[in-house]
Amino acid sequence: MCATPLSRQEVACDHCGMFGLCEEAGLSRDMALLERVVHRRTALARRATLFHAGDPFRCLYAVKSGALAAVSGGGQGDGKILGFYFPGDILGLDALESDRYPTTVMALEKSVICRLEYGSVPLLGAHQAGFYQQLIRAMSRQLMAERWTSLLLGTQSTEQRMAAFVLFLSLQLKRRGLPYLEFRMPMTRRDIGDYLGMAMETVSRAISALQKRGFVVLQGRNTKISNLEGLREMAAITSQLPDQ
Amino acid sequence: MCATPLSRQEVACDHCGMFGLCEEAGLSRDMALLERVVHRRTALARRATLFHAGDPFRCLYAVKSGALAAVSGGGQGDGKILGFYFPGDILGLDALESDRYPTTVMALEKSVICRLEYGSVPLLGAHQAGFYQQLIRAMSRQLMAERWTSLLLGTQSTEQRMAAFVLFLSLQLKRRGLPYLEFRMPMTRRDIGDYLGMAMETVSRAISALQKRGFVVLQGRNTKISNLEGLREMAAITSQLPDQ
């Protein structure tokens, strides 16, 4: 009842990172054309991989619901987690230049995605220009997100890193107009550790510390931010990049 | 005699990240038009800032020679270093979406840059499409670079991080066809530390350790990789992203 699960929430097309492409630019009136480019709403099971590092690039993907992670190296277990993706995010942007996906992408939980055949974009004809504009904006957004990640990883103490991470998740939700003070984290403690560069046990300890301070309440993956300002202060870093 | 200084090297326009725009697409024949969009070869003194975090976005910049760094927060001293930029790289891509530069960019040494007025791109008329295509490729490349950074920061031991960092620099040079086994690092030990998330002293110790292993020879900023394979093994991480 409490937290709106990050998991179950699905972004509406007009909030989807896929350029607002689907509903926009009159394309919704031309479903036949649209469907030759975008394959909508494919389901993905927990821990299933969408593509592997090194695979040839064909498609961009938009996350409709669920959560995914980009991991370095082959696939499961070993590799470091390089980023998380939530509803509205676009996957595969880093493959455009090299024609190969540089990372493996795995679903953290049951997820739904839309697939866009990049090679079919010319079919959009006059809509191409708008598409590229949207793509550029999406990539710029993605660059900002990566910046955020670097900042997270660079912060000194593990407790500060953890505080920044919770804020990070919260902002992701806020940006999409979802509840952002009470939500469910879709990843395991180990995943968080792989992402933040600390041991799973340290993640657990950092969370406990934040609870003792009264900044958050965490039961398993159910998360409640009880002192947003306190969190912000602790992760002083956060204020160094614009909110969005 | 020994190392080709990373500093002095200037990329030719046709290897420049500014989309190959200047020499390509017949624009070189229309210099009048070109010069209304691109201002070429502006010098920048050591430690001078190109723009500050929060400044309104107007221009993209291409690095012709020298080296620059993106730092979080106001400007000097305090902030964390989020990335380095070398000849051929483009600056400001992360500002397209939010219309503000999210970081401060500072020259690590005397540098030369070209400025592109983003608002003037429509002046390019028919060349716009090609421009956007090039821009998308540049952004994808930048995304890859950020990935690399995350990987660097996530690596466990400081010695591994340092090894990965040297390889990172080496790859930057190799990609541009410059000598990549013997070169000059343009940044201070402190800069490296701010980037890798470790104390300046630790950087120094990590370098010493790599020398004792016979992987590199470093005198001040003059760098020589004497055992590339060894370095690669140590920074096992490195192999997890494609070379380029």
Next chain:
DNA sequence: CGGCCGTTTGAATTTGGTCAAATCTCGTGG
């Protein structure tokens, strides 16, 4: 109900940060 996975907590150990001091480098001005 039992087993399995994920999480939490404890204790010992290692790593890296901090403080301090010596040495080195390079640009500047005499």
Next chain:
DNA sequence: CCACGAGATTTGACCAAATTCAAACGGCCG
């Protein structure tokens, strides 16, 4: 051309913080 001095680099000693190893606890699914 050389001496000087500020800033950069290296090295050592000590200490705080995080990893590792180990074990207990919890919830969820079969």
